[in-house]
Amino acid sequence: MSIASVRRLIVGERLPTERAVHERLPNHLALPVFGSDAISSSAYATEEILLALVLAGSLGLQYAAGVAVAIALLFVTVSISYRQTVTAYPSGGGAYIVARENLGTYAGLVAAAALLTDYVLTVAVSVSAGVAAIVSAAPLLAPYRVAFGVLLVAFIALANLRGARESGALFAPPVYLFVGAVLLMLGIGGYRLATGTAVHTASMAPIEATQGLTMLLLLRAFASGCAALTGIEAISNGVQAFRPPESRNAARTLSWMVAVCLALFVGITFLAQAFHVVPDEGGRQTVLSMLGRTVLGGGFLYLVLQVATAAILVLAANTAFADFPRLASILARDGFAPRQLANLGDRLVFSNGIILLGAFSCALIAIFGGSTHLLIPLYAVGVFVSFTLSQSGMVVHWRQLKEPAWKLKAAINAAGAAVTAVVLIVVAGVKFVHGAWIVLLLIPALVLVFRKIARHYSELRERLDFDPERLPAAIRHVVMVLVPGLHRGVLTALAYAKTVAPEPEAVFVETDPRKTPALREEWKRFGVEVPLTVLPSPGQSLMEPVARYARRLRAEKGVDMVTVIIPEMAVSRWWERLLHNQSGLLLKLALMFEPGIVVTNVRYRAER
Helix, strand or coil, rough: CCCCHHHHHCCCCCCCEEHHHHCCEEEHHHHHHHHHHHHHCCHHHHHHHHHHHHHHHHHHHHCCCHHHHHHHHHHHHHHHHHHHHHHHHHCCHHCCCCHHHHHCCCHHHHHHHHHHHHHHHHHHHHHHHHHHHHHHCHHHHHHHHHHHHHHHHHHHHHHHHHHHHHHHHHHHHHHHHHHHHHHHHHHHHHHHHHHHHCCCCCCCCCCCCCCCCCCCCCHHHHHHHHHCCCCCCCCHHHHHHHHHHHHHHHHHHHHHHHHHHHHHHHHHHHHEEEEEEEECCCCCCCCCHHHHHHHHHCHHHHHHHHHHHHHHHCCCCCHHHHHHHHHHHHHHHHCCCCHHHHCCCCCCCHHHHHHHHHHHHHHHHHHCCCCCHHHHHHHHHHHHHHHHHHHHHHHHHHHHHHCCCCCHHHHHHHHHHHHHHHHHHHHHCCCCCCCCHHHHHHHHHHHHHHHHHHHHHHHHHHHHCCCCCCCCCCCCCEEECCCCCCCCCHHHHHHHHHHHHHCCEEEEEEEHHHHHHHHHHHHHCCCCCCCCCEECCCCCCCHHHHHHHHHHHHHCCCEEEEEEEEEEEEECCHHHHHHHHHHHHHHHHHHCCCEEEEEEEEECCCCC
């Protein structure tokens, strides 16, 4: 089986470009594709709040619901602002496009750097949290946390390489199962609290405080809980993935997503406080797992909740796999990222961006040992940078456009920008020493990389520009054929060389002097008309003598190009490729960066 056949088996058959419009997502699939990140945040956002408040003991835990309400209000404010962005920019691109068009190139690049960083963290955090849910149910798997994480990232990347519709159909059931399982738990828990039949299996003993309840601690809890907002911008970045009318469907899906997120996040936090759930110091169980055991018991419904939680946390990474490649392609189109990122793959997805995101995320999981708690401090900073720039850009957009009700729209976005800017300062300040400094350094570093790439492409265009009145003259060149010996494949290459140049030259690298007399004799006996040159190589090297001789030919004969022809055997089986053509491959790599040298392969088959 060939490599191409294996690739088709794994990724699927090539889709024609005209099928792109048919690969767009209906709302019921777009919600899990673009909303899984935001929805899954409810599985760990409450825990992050409680981990901060528990430092103040039982008194601190009583403020959990209040912190959740404050975050919910922020959630509503940001979502209203993003709904306007979706309507105003139906082409997608989100914060990058909005900031670049209204605030300038640097603002746009900062937003793009923040988003790309956040997407990598989204994958790492979501998958690590999913693995944590699995470990909560099966602690024996804890030593394999990193390996599980890497395998899951590879699985999600592979699913996305198969296409947007296929990944949406694959990931929708777990998302809806999670929403249903949590709503069922909230309903049962609320009923038991209302009827006085709640059984508090969580610890009811007073918790000793290790520090006082201060405003700084409350801000830390708020900053940690703001992880609930991650993913809210995803729909604005991928408007073009929706079926027509794109803006209307994207705005409608955004409203559904916000309603679901708020119900789950606020409900889990209120229920955790009511049932006195305290974070596990050893990290053996998540808060959602303990709440599930408390409300549902340890039976079938609890297992469904854990399976659904693990699934959505892992698949929440799919939001990043939907948006990172799309944003990277826009940057590449604008000249700020490698052009390969703008290429559509066989399945009409940006394959290079998907692979790049998978590689970065696996590296992050390995570096931080798959620990959600260590990754979370890095998480929300980039989100609020993009939030603030996007909403500020929208204010400028409305002021320039001045369409009906523009003042009200500008006021909504101004309020969103002000709130998110304040939250950004709080999040960055509170989390700075816990790892946020890494992101604050990484974002400007990425902006410098973007500018460097753009400068390179700009300088390249200038160098390759030409004057139509001074077209280059005909290129003078010589041809040399590298021969390992004399056989039918070499004769084919020599015959081809004669069609390229009237007087080609055969070159044999002498790594074993004992073979040279026999080759010269064969050359004379069969009457090969092409002259043979022998290059001694006492060091047994093939590459250096060929490169040195090609440079010498170019200088001595005063030509523009030296064409090096390499005979290469064509084989049909993958394992046969390992047995042949290795010297030719090394020669191609050695000559690839030599100026004025062109390498051509003449393939032949060893058929009976």
